[in-house]
Amino acid sequence: MAAVDQSVLRHARVLWDYHNTETPLETADAIIGLGSYDLRVADRCAQLFHRGLASRIIFTGASGNWTQGMFAGSEAAAFLQRAVSLGVPGEAITAEEKATNIGENIGFVRSIIPDAQRLIWVTKPQTRRRVSASLAVKWPQVTSMITAPEHSLAEQPGKHHSLEALIAEMVGDVWRMAAYPDTGFQALQPLGADVRMAFDRLVTAGFTNHLPPRVRSLLDR
Known part of the structure; x- marks a missing residue:
């Protein structure tokens, strides 16, 4: 290289x-944190929770190519621990630990909260457009707002x-x-x-x- x-x-x-597309944020039924190697996604979820944008967080992610051996368990479990360390009550968080790609992230979250109307999805900055494009096919019925850690x-x-x-x-x-x-x-x-x-x-x-x-x-x- x-x-x-x-x-x-x-x-x-x-x-x-x-990739780093902008989406205005409003209150939602839940905050969805997409697992990855970047724990700042969990930090952003905690920040939005404390701002009162939703009363529930779902972290979704098994262990992918970039996180093998990085965490003791799944990406979702690591994100949950991070959010709890930032003051989010454990009972407000659900960990979905099977998804291995964005399509599965969406599908498994949909099975957990099938009646959701408005969701905030939190991912890495460089993945925002892919999440948006996937949601348009995998779950077009829900109003989705997509955000990421705010850095350059x-x-x-x-x-x-x-x-x-x-x-x-x-x-x-x-x-x-x-x-x-x-x-x-x-x-x-x-x-x-x-x-x-x-x-x-x-x-x-x-x-x-x-x-x-x-x-x-x-x-x-």
Whole structure:
């Protein structure tokens, strides 16, 4: 993988802005925290709970490729512990520990609260658009507000997920934006010329680790 120079950072910011879509927040039936390697998602859920935007939190997530061995148990359990440490009562939290992808996150949450009308979904900044696109297909009947920890691209990398890994993640998710609507996983999303160019430049620079192996093999030819 190439070094992260100023050109790479410029293209990475284009993808960051594309993925990190804005949604106004209002009160909801529950706050849904999508499990991942980033405990700041749990922090954001706790913050919204203390603001009174919902009286219940559901954390959803088993253990994925990026969190194997990172937590003692599931992502949901780790997020629950974090929220409790931030003052959220344990009885206000449900941990869903089976989901391994966004579609399953949505499906399992729907089975827990099938009659929900308004939900706040909390995820990583660079995953907001994918969550929105997935909800449009998997649970269009609910009013969904999507938020994330409020920080910049420079602040997103951490101990368990480097800047290089973050850029590769964003590149892979742009590919999914184009490919997944045909599979029924997500609703179609616009891909502007600036996003396509940034994607192409970052693929050329070698940030392809989050692309499916068959796609990577085609690009390497």
